[in-house]
Amino acid sequence: MNLQKIILISFGYFDSEFLKKITENIHREFFVNVEIKDGHLDLSDFFEAERGQYNANKLSHFIESHFSKDDSKIIGLFNVDIFIPIFTYIFGQAYLKGRSGIASSFRLSNERYGIEADDDLLLERFSKEIIHELGHTYGLIHCYNSDCIMRSGTYVEDIDQKNSSLCPKCKETLLSI
Ligand SMILES: [Zn+2]
Ligand SMILES: [Zn+2]
Numbered sequence: 001m002n003l004q005k006i007i008l009i010s011f012g013y014f015d016s017e018f019l020k021k022i023t024e025n026i027h028r029e030f031f032v033n034v035e036i037k038d039g040h041l042d043l044s045d046f047f048e049a050e051r052g053q054y055n056a057n058k059l060s061h062f063i064e065s066h067f068s069k070d071d072s073k074i075i076g077l078f079n080v081d082i083f084i085p086i087f088t089y090i091f092g093q094a095y096l097k098g099r100s101g102i103a104s105s106f107r108l109s110n111e112r113y114g115i116e117a118d119d120d121l122l123l124e125r126f127s128k129e130i131i132h133e134l135g136h137t138y139g140l141i142h143c144y145n146s147d148c149i150m151r152s153g154t155y156v157e158d159i160d161q162k163n164s165s166l167c168p169k170c171k172e173t174l175l176s177i
Helices: 016-030 056-067 119-137 156-161 168-176
Strands: 006-010 034-038 053-055 073-078 092-094 100-104
Touching (some): 016 119, 053 056, 056 100, 073 119
Parallel strands (some): 006 073, 073 100
């Protein structure tokens, strides 16, 4: 296994302690250096007024074309409601076996569902979502093991149900990359 270094670019004005904990969770899964960078972006260019949401495909393309300079894996972190045309919303997406992806915490907070805030749970959900997208960039596809972090999910409950790590089979696939 020779995984490339990971760079998280924060466009969501996240707390630095929160980001640090995310890097630790990611490091635990992939054992590579995880760096954090601050990104600045006029998000209004990606806003689609008729849906009241941000275009995830355009954001993904922007991250890929502006930040992917070498073999590092780049994930853009956002806190806005992102969508792709065939879905009502998404939590994130990534280029399979590619260099980049995006993830948004927007629909991961309890407050979004009228439930009391839980920062630890938000950290866990966002970490899982980012690890899932990183898995795609390393070439992992969706997994049918219901506990596996590479299982696809539609609702925040789906994220809560799965583990914070890759199943043995996905780990094996990762090791063979
Ligand atoms: Zn996926
Ligand atoms: Zn799996």
